Amino acid sequence: NQRLDVAVIGTGNWGTTLALVLARGGRNVTLFGRNQAEVAQLQAAGENSRFLPGQRFPANLGLACDLALAAQAQVILLAVPSKTIRSNALQLAPQLVADSIILSCAKGIESGSLETMSEVLAEALAPHPRGLIGALSGPNIANEIAQGLPATSVVALSDDQAGQRAQSLLTTNLLRIYRSSDVVGVELGGALKNIVALGAGICDGMGLGDNAKAAFITRGLAEMTRLGMARGAHPLTFAGLAGLGDLIATCASPHSRNRRLGEALARGQSLEMALAQLGQVAEGVNTTATARQLAEQYGVELPIADELYRVLFEGKSPQQAGLDLMQRDPKNE
Numbered sequence: 425n426q427r428l429d430v431a432v433i434g435t436g437n438w439g440t441t442l443a444l445v446l447a448r449g450g451r452n453v454t455l456f457g458r459n460q461a462e463v464a465q466l467q468a469a470g471e472n473s474r475f476l477p478g479q480r481f482p483a484n485l486g487l488a489c490d491l492a493l494a495a496q497a498q499v500i501l502l503a504v505p506s507k508t509i510r511s512n513a514l515q516l517a518p519q520l521v522a523d524s525i526i527l528s529c530a531k532g533i534e535s536g537s538l539e540t541m542s543e544v545l546a547e548a549l550a551p552h553p554r555g556l557i558g559a560l561s562g563p564n565i566a567n568e569i570a571q572g573l574p575a576t577s578v579v580a581l582s583d584d585q586a587g588q589r590a591q592s593l594l595t596t597n598l599l600r601i602y603r604s605s606d607v608v609g610v611e612l613g614g615a616l617k618n619i620v621a622l623g624a625g626i627c628d629g630m631g632l633g634d635n636a637k638a639a640f641i642t643r644g645l646a647e648m649t650r651l652g653m654a655r656g657a658h659p660l661t662f663a664g665l666a667g668l669g670d671l672i673a674t675c676a677s678p679h680s681r682n683r684r685l686g687e688a689l690a691r692g693q694s695l696e697m698a699l700a701q702l703g704q705v706a707e708g709v710n711t712t713a714t715a716r717q718l719a720e721q722y723g724v725e726l727p728i729a730d731e732l733y734r735v736l737f738e739g740k741s742p743q744q745a746g747l748d749l750m751q752r753d754p755k756n757e
């Protein structure tokens with residue numbers, strides 16, 4: 425059995441897209457589903473008809489569900505919701521090869537532990553070297569990438585040699601990979617931007633205009649940076665692809681689940697209804713709660729996340745939340 429270049433775990437939008445783009449780029453890649461039934465269904469359809477209808481699987485894209493095979497890949501991409509990443513990693517742990525690089529593709533903060541995804545992975549995969557565990561994050565609207573449009577992403581690993589290895593295995597002519605050693609910064613950029621995307625969707629849904637939306641996104645970025653720095657991230661990481669870059673894409677994209685959810689809330693839908701209609705995970709909902717807890721721990725002010733929390737979980741109207749944000753004590757930028 426030839427060692428896989430890349431194993432992609434998770435058959436959602438993003439996992440499927442990553443597998444597609446890497447297979448098209450000539451990598452030896454396999455997409456791992458939950459079970460044999462799911463794999464058989466994907467195989468028979470020749471595409472992921474639920475998330476990416478019409479994007480046919482290239483002949484060199486493998487499909488499997490045995491994680492023992494995934495555990496031996498050079499790079500393992502975990503493209504599962506942040507809620508399930510720990511249990512997926514625990515399944516992977518026993519067969520992991522010593523030099524495998526494991527990257528989280530989920531953008532969230534774990535409930536309870538308030539850990540970033542790579543911190544969760546490091547625990548679940550112990551004693552695998554911390555330098556080989558990181559994240560892949562950037563302005564990566566899956567549907568666009570699956571359609572063959574060009575994009576960039578950031579591999580965050582504290583071990584630079586591992587970073588170079590992952591970079592060369594994940595780069596294709598349509599996916600340009602950058603490296604960062606600021607793992608926590610890249611991860612928090614990806615996770616916290618979902619909160620801002622929810623709010624940007626609310627701005628859109630309320631028809632507040634581009635000035636208000638720009639202000640909201642920019643002040644959101646200030647909150648992301650503030651909390652990130654408290655957790656040891658480099659502030660400039662938030663001005664990069666995994667921060668500002670992802671904010672721009674997500675707050676504008678008609679595809680973004682978080683932005684769409686915000687739009688639905690602004691039109692008066694309840695959170696339950698809007699989530700049911702979405703039918704997918706919008707990570708920003710949970711991250712609004714976890715980021716607030718983290719901010720409290722570190723004594724950081726997050727007025728935008730606070731207001732969103734009240735809208736999401738306490739029944740506050742988006743209109744009132746917007747007014748309250750406008751009428752906060754005057755602040756210097």
Ligand code: 13P
Pocket residue numbers: 531562563564565566618621670673674679680681682683706707
């Ligand atoms: P959504 O989860 O809002 O769809 O955003 C995807 C994303 O993270 C783009 O980079």
